[in-house]
Amino acid sequence: MTARPSYDKLIFELSSPGRFAYSLPASDVPVSDVATLLPAEFVRPAAPELPEVSEVDVVRHYSRLSQLNYGVDTHFYPLGSCTMKYNPKVNEDMARLPGFARLHPLTPEAGSQGALALMHELARDLGEIAGMDHVSLQPAAGAQGELAGVLMIRAYHLSRGERRHTVLIPDSAHGTNPASVALAGFSVVQLRSDDHGEVDLADLDRHLDEDVAAFMITQPNTLGLFESKIHQITETCHARGVQVYMDGANFNAILGLTRPGDLGFDVCHFNLHKTFTTPHGGGGPGSGPVGVKAHLAPFLPVPVVVQDEDGGFALDWNRPQSIGKLQAFWGNFGMLVRAYTYIRTMGPGGLRAVAENAVLNANYVLKRLDGDYDRSAPGPCMHECVLSARRQKRLGVSAMDIAKRLLDLGFYAPTTYFPLIIEEALMIEPTETESKETLDAFCDAMIQIAREAETNPALAQEAPVTTPVRRLDQTLAARQPVLRWTPQVK
Numbered sequence: 470m471t472a473r474p475s476y477d478k479l480i481f482e483l484s485s486p487g488r489f490a491y492s493l494p495a496s497d498v499p500v501s502d503v504a505t506l507l508p509a510e511f512v513r514p515a516a517p518e519l520p521e522v523s524e525v526d527v528v529r530h531y532s533r534l535s536q537l538n539y540g541v542d543t544h545f546y547p548l549g550s551c552t553m554k555y556n557p558k559v560n561e562d563m564a565r566l567p568g569f570a571r572l573h574p575l576t577p578e579a580g581s582q583g584a585l586a587l588m589h590e591l592a593r594d595l596g597e598i599a600g601m602d603h604v605s606l607q608p609a610a611g612a613q614g615e616l617a618g619v620l621m622i623r624a625y626h627l628s629r630g631e632r633r634h635t636v637l638i639p640d641s642a643h644g645t646n647p648a649s650v651a652l653a654g655f656s657v658v659q660l661r662s663d664d665h666g667e668v669d670l671a672d673l674d675r676h677l678d679e680d681v682a683a684f685m686i687t688q689p690n691t692l693g694l695f696e697s698k699i700h701q702i703t704e705t706c707h708a709r710g711v712q713v714y715m716d717g718a719n720f721n722a723i724l725g726l727t728r729p730g731d732l733g734f735d736v737c738h739f740n741l742h743k744t745f746t747t748p749h750g751g752g753g754p755g756s757g758p759v760g761v762k763a764h765l766a767p768f769l770p771v772p773v774v775v776q777d778e779d780g781g782f783a784l785d786w787n788r789p790q791s792i793g794k795l796q797a798f799w800g801n802f803g804m805l806v807r808a809y810t811y812i813r814t815m816g817p818g819g820l821r822a823v824a825e826n827a828v829l830n831a832n833y834v835l836k837r838l839d840g841d842y843d844r845s846a847p848g849p850c851m852h853e854c855v856l857s858a859r860r861q862k863r864l865g866v867s868a869m870d871i872a873k874r875l876l877d878l879g880f881y882a883p884t885t886y887f888p889l890i891i892e893e894a895l896m897i898e899p900t901e902t903e904s905k906e907t908l909d910a911f912c913d914a915m916i917q918i919a920r921e922a923e924t925n926p927a928l929a930q931e932a933p934v935t936t937p938v939r940r941l942d943q944t945l946a947a948r949q950p951v952l953r954w955t956p957q958v959k
């Protein structure tokens with residue numbers, strides 16, 4: 470067995486008796502006094518077994534651990550459908566302003582006017598971006614935004630005396646869509662995509678009946694395609710009393726170009742931790758505001774930030790038809806400050822340029838990889854492209870192997886095996902902020918792997934070999950993560 474690399478050594482294993490990293494003055498409390506000063510149950514019978522290490526050992530240990538993190542601040546991150554964008558540092562400066570960072574969430578309205586003003590303006594800006602009349606900033610994730618939206622749709626139908634029990638969702642949908650719908654008490658009916666990866670209109674028409682509460686779709690869809698018949702879809706739904714929900718988790722393809730509200734959607738959510746550059750990953754904190762048209766406003770979660778005639782801001786709790794409160798305090802406020810900063814620094818023209826460049830970059834990648842990989846749909850894509858590794862799979866190299874080989878070549882992997890309707894899917898989202906040089910380096914690596922699949926498939930099959938850990942059992946790693954060091958019993 471080869472020696473374990475030093476970053477794999479735990480601080481306890483570096484321990485050597487007599488080493489230490491502190492210099493404290495000697496205690497002036499006589500040991501004999503401890504028993505009288507502290508209640509017996511707080512006195513340890515023996516000193517704890519702490520690692521004995523020098524200062525350089527400690528500093529190097531934690532510095533090494535910090536370098537094991539893979540993130541947007543260190544590497545390109547082409548994870549499709551999850552928009553791992555850069556996190557502008559000005560966002561962090563603003564979120565750390567003491568007036569925001571130190572504000573207690575229960576500060577009375579009179580003492581939190583600045584925070585309420587920011588929330589009011591951010592909701593207005595998001596409403597403007599999406600063509601929605603009202604926005605709630607409360608949901609803490611895209612999935613919670615979906616839940617809020619679907620609950621509002623349910624409350625709307627009930628307020629009209631209608632009981633509808635199903636929600637239609639295309640087979641290309643993100644997994645949170647059916648989960649949120651089920652959590653809201655609806656049953657899910659899955660619709661087929663047509664040969665071009667778009668909603669199959671005939672299938673939609675067949676399923677639209679009096680029991681359908683909503684149609685929930687992603688635009689652009691998860692194949693990175695703009696649903697071209699969207700006006701027809703929303704009109705057909707409305708004609709049958711069906712509300713239309715847009716999953717707007719990845720808004721960066723359409724910012725400033727079109728708006729869900731103008732396309733006929735009644736509800737949409739945003740992921741601030743995707744499109745609007747707030748940090749993302751490690752389990753949060755996320756933020757998934759939800760926007761609605763005016764007819765759904767009575768059902769918004771409480772409280773709603775309102776502005777009175779003399780310009781002051783207040784929290785309105787008096788909304789009898791509200792679906793209720795969804796989130797502790799007022800949502801993840803620090804994320805709201807970051808997203809607000811981003812929108813304000815970009816301005817309308819800047820946001821439009823984001824969408825144009827996101828689409829340009831994705832099409833550049835698609836074009837460069839076309840030929841070496843199969844594509845999932847004909848024609849150009851929006852902010853992300855979905856390829857299929859079915860050709861490589863026949864040579865013994867799966868989408869998962871390609872993802873692992875990319876790690877060896879210094880890139881994070883794209884999303885794999887999603888959307889589910891594409892065999893051996895590789896879903897690549899470069900985002901708008903990457904340079905041509907970075908995109909080229911990534912495409913070169915992808916092309917190299919496609920060539921290797923023909924000549925030396927073992928390279929991908931055995932990858933990764935350069936990472937701190939090799940292939941994990943992904944299910945076990947997620948279900949039973951080992952989060953702390955446990956001493957070996959001697």
Ligand SMILES: *Cc1c(COP(=O)(O)O)cnc(C)c1O
Nearest residue numbers: 550551610611612643645716718
């Ligand atoms: C990320 C994503 C979601 C869910 O957002 P979370 O914040 O992870 O809950 C929903 N739909 C799509 C298309 C997404 O990409």
